[in-house]
Amino acid sequence: MKFILIFLLFPFCSIAQQNYFTVSGKVINAKDSTPLINASVFAENTTTGTVTDENGRFKLYLPNGGYNLIVTFTGYNSESKRINSSSSEPLIFEMNIKEQNLADVVVVATNEVKDGWAKYGSFFLDEFLGTSDNRNSCALNNPEVLKFYYSRKKKRLKILADEPLLITNKALGYSIKYSLDSFTHEYESTISVYSGFPLFTEIIPADSTEAATFISARKKAYSGSVMHFMRSLYNESLEENDFQIQPIANFKGKDTAIKVKDYYKVFDYHFDDSTAIASISPARDKIGIIYTAEKPEQKYLEENKNEPSEFQLSFISFIKRDKVFIESNGYFFDQDDIVKSGYWGWLKIADLLPYDYETPGED
Numbered sequence: 571m572k573f574i575l576i577f578l579l580f581p582f583c584s585i586a587q588q589n590y591f592t593v594s595g596k597v598i599n600a601k602d603s604t605p606l607i608n609a610s611v612f613a614e615n616t617t618t619g620t621v622t623d624e625n626g627r628f629k630l631y632l633p634n635g636g637y638n639l640i641v642t643f644t645g646y647n648s649e650s651k652r653i654n655s656s657s658s659e660p661l662i663f664e665m666n667i668k669e670q671n672l673a674d675v676v677v678v679a680t681n682e683v684k685d686g687w688a689k690y691g692s693f694f695l696d697e698f699l700g701t702s703d704n705r706n707s708c709a710l711n712n713p714e715v716l717k718f719y720y721s722r723k724k725k726r727l728k729i730l731a732d733e734p735l736l737i738t739n740k741a742l743g744y745s746i747k748y749s750l751d752s753f754t755h756e757y758e759s760t761i762s763v764y765s766g767f768p769l770f771t772e773i774i775p776a777d778s779t780e781a782a783t784f785i786s787a788r789k790k791a792y793s794g795s796v797m798h799f800m801r802s803l804y805n806e807s808l809e810e811n812d813f814q815i816q817p818i819a820n821f822k823g824k825d826t827a828i829k830v831k832d833y834y835k836v837f838d839y840h841f842d843d844s845t846a847i848a849s850i851s852p853a854r855d856k857i858g859i860i861y862t863a864e865k866p867e868q869k870y871l872e873e874n875k876n877e878p879s880e881f882q883l884s885f886i887s888f889i890k891r892d893k894v895f896i897e898s899n900g901y902f903f904d905q906d907d908i909v910k911s912g913y914w915g916w917l918k919i920a921d922l923l924p925y926d927y928e929t930p931g932e933d
Contacts, residue, residue, distance in 0.1 A: 593653050594629040595661030597622045597641055606643050606665060613637040614650070616924045617744075617770045633926045635899025636847075640767045641665065642749055648767065654897055656845065686718025686729075694729060697755065697762040699737070700918030702867055704791065707741035708920045729753040735766075739920060742791060743773045743784035746919070770924040789929055791921045794861035794882050796914055800900035804848045806841075808833050812863035817854040818885070827858055848896040852888055859884045859914075870916050877912075884914035899925050 597609040605626025612619025613632055622628045630639075636654040639661070646665040653661075683689060691713060699708050715733040720726070730752055737746040746768050753764040775781035792798050794812075802811040816827040817836050830836055836857065837850040861882040871879055887909045888894070896902045 589634045590631045591634060591655045591657070592629060592631055593639060593657055593661065594627070595663065597626045597628065597643070597663045597665060600664035600666045603664075606646075609641055609643040609663075609665070611639065611641050611663075612767075612769045613653075613925070614640050614767045615770070615922070616926045617772055618926060619769050633899065633928075635925065636895075636897030636901040636903070637899075637925060638767075640749075640769075642767070648749065648751075650767075652903060654847070681720060681722075683718040683720050687713055687716060690718050690727060690729070691716075693727075693755075694753065698753065698764060698919055700916070700920045701869055701873065702917060702921055703869065704739065704741040704787070704920040705918075707739065709738045709740075711736040711738060725757040727755040727757070734769075737919065738773075740773070741787050741920070742923065743775065743780075743788070744924070745771045745773060746922075747771070748919070768919070768922065768924075788923060788927065790864075791923055792927065792929055794864050794913075795917070795921070795923070796910060797900040797923060797925070797927070799859060799861075800896050800902055801898070803834075803837065803839070803850070804896045804898060804900065806834060806839070812861055814860040814862060816858040816860065817852070818856040818858055819854070825856070846898065849893045850896065851891070851893045854888075856885055856887045858912075859886060861913075866913055870913065874916070882913040884910065884912040886910055886914075901925050 597606045597611065598604060599606060605622070605624075607622055607624055607626060609622045609626070610619060611622060611628045611630065613630065614637060616632070616637060618630055618632055620628050620630055634655040636652065638650050639653050641649045641663045643665055645668055647668050649663045649665060651661055651663070694716070695710060699705050699710070712733065712735065715731045715735065717730050717732070719728040719730070721728070729750075731750040735746075735748040735750055737748060739746060748766050748768045750764065750766040753762070755762040773784075775784060798811065799808075799813055802808045802813055808815065815833040815836055816829065818825050819828055820826070836854070837852050839848065839850055841848045861884070864882060865880060866877065866882050871877060877883060889907050889909060892904075892907060894902055894904070894907055902908070
């Protein structure tokens with residue numbers, strides 16, 4: 571699906587104060603190197619995107635930090651490249667035509683549910699958008715693009731979309747175009763996993779009151795979030811930003827929190843001055859993250875009755891022993907190397923902010 575994104579900066583946004591860098595390049599057909607016109611190019615999970623010109627070329631201006639740059643074009647597989655403030659060379663995206671028999675393979679493997687939205691729609695929204703307070707102000711505007719497949723043998727629900735999902739979040743003041751790769755739910759483990767590429771657009775506030783409402787809601791969503799944590803870790807300001815760290819040890823089959831004095835030693839934190847990128851390589855596979863400045867939402871406590879009510883408790887588990895790298899805007903890679911659970915695992919798309927979000931006075 572082709573679209574044009576207008577990059578808007580409003581008076582109530584502080585991102586205009588940031589330093590920017592330029593990324594440019596060309597999008598071509600991998601088979602014959604012809605330029606692809608009107609291909610969508612955007613920084614994943616930001617408000618910044620564009621389309622290619624008649625020569626397949628593009629140029630974007632991004633706040634300093636790191637991003638996944640995504641290219642999509644109807645009938646072609648999506649492509650991505652990791653970029654940051656030091657990226658200077660023009661990028662070439664070679665796009666391959668999407669295999670047309672993917673849907674047939676899925677149908678054979680899992681059987682399409684003809685009345686899928688009626689049967690699974692509410693469940694999908696709970697798992698994808700979440701059940702937080704912000705969910706009440708979110709809407710999926712094009713549910714008809716979703717296709718539902720259920721495998722009785724594997725007890726697995728799989729959901730695909732032919733076009734990007736169009737989401738309106740009136741709580742945070744964003745419209746989101748989410749290119750859903752896939753959504754799966756395993757009924758035996760009760761685990762849902764989804765992946766895709768979100769692109770944000772600012773909703774123009776109707777008046778100063780609504781603008782103030784957006785500012786307040788975004789700040790609340792940011793406080794204690796993964797982005798807030800990663801930026802605080804990058805800046806070595808965890809305690810100043812009300813985060814506490816407790817590595818988790820398994821003792822006689824039971825997880826036990828370990829109190830530590832040096833949070834950065836737990837993460838084996840290093841900062842590379844030459845690249846302005848921080849790296850972590852924890853010795854523990856699982857680490858508890860406590861955010862003391864806010865309590866969990868009441869809905870979370872109702873759904874998780876044994877969780878603490880005085881602070882937000884989350885966990886990050888490291889899938890690999892490889893280093894994880896953190897950019898100044900809180901972007902970290904590889905993103906698949908970290909699994910979030912606890913309070914962070916409960917928060918979904920309804921509470922997601924773009925990586926180019928900034929809050930005034932952030933440490």
